[in-house]
Amino acid sequence: MAPIHSLAISARLTLNLHNLNSEGTEGNQQQTRMVHVVGATGDRRAVNAISGDMFKHILVGHLTPLLEAENQPLSPAARQLSPDRIVVGYQPLTDLAGSKASSNSAVMAMMIKDCAVTDLAGALLAGTRAVGRKSVVEFGWVVGLPAATHTEQYLHVKYAPETRATATGGATVAERQALFHRPTSSGVYALVCNLDLYRIGLNDITREYVVGAGDRRVRARALLRALAATLLKPAGAQRNTQNPHIAGCEGVIAVSECSLPAPMLSPLDDRFRDEIERCAAALNRVQADGIRTLRFGSASEAVDILASLSAELELPAAVA
DSSP, X not given: OOOOOEEEEEEEEEEEEEOSOEEEEETTEEEEOEEEEEOTTSOEEEEEEEOHHHHHHHHHHHHHHHHHHTTOOOOHHHHTTOTTGGGSSOHHHHHHHHOTTSOHHHHHHHHHHHOHHHHHHOEEEOSSSOEEEOOSEEEOOEXXXXXXXXXXXXXXXXXXSSOHHHHTOOSSGGGSOOEEXXXXXXXXXXXXXXXXXXXXXXXXXTTEEOSOHHHHHHHHHHHHHHHXXXXXXXXXXXXXXXXXXXXXXXXXXXXXXXXXXXXXXXXXXXXXXXXXXXXXXXXHHHSTTOXXXXXXXXXXXXXXXXXXXXXXXXXXXXOO
């Protein structure tokens, strides 16, 4: 297999009865997260959505133990799934960044070498200086298709072990049963994600790899496996009582074996799979056999493709 520079997944994921990403709570009413999307005819619709931040958080939750199992270096904060990763509580980085004799490229090199999660998921060092490690992983909003997504509210009553008479209202406020409204959403959701695999271990300032080829490959394989796990278990909020029913997963995985990007188009458009394949054909006229597309019609097929790519994965030895 030729070295893979980038990978993109465009998928429709059917999630039933979930509440993975709410806005917050107002009184006893939990507010679902809604966004506006514009259709092909220019009409605007409000739909339920799950933020890309949430799906990135889900992926990192799967990624961290995979990297740990491969003995990849992790900063203490990254090991604890902190979004700040290496930039908090890692004294060697604090000392290096605080020294005027050290360069920004040296700071970034430490961020990449000493924490595999920071290398893949990014982090921003601020304070004495600003050095940002851009994420290798990019998620868009996971947006419900307007015609196939519905949100409803239901009344939730906190269980009380007292008798029914006591639970429905006693002599004090503390003895009264807590009632609140919680949303649940069901529908078909458009998911887009891009992985710039060639950037794993790459110092964005010097444009040189600061991690060895073997470790870069290990990190890339863990990232593909974490993406597969994210499709199977989107471990967001409210899973203790609203574990999503995943009823379908279909789409396209595009793989680029050259410097051209793996094509990715929104599954909000019914024609997204055909359009992605047409884009790949057009790009292959620019760079022969540079792009491959792999359709899948179920979660098992998507996971099988990602597992096969992970097993055979090779990365470019130099930046194109």
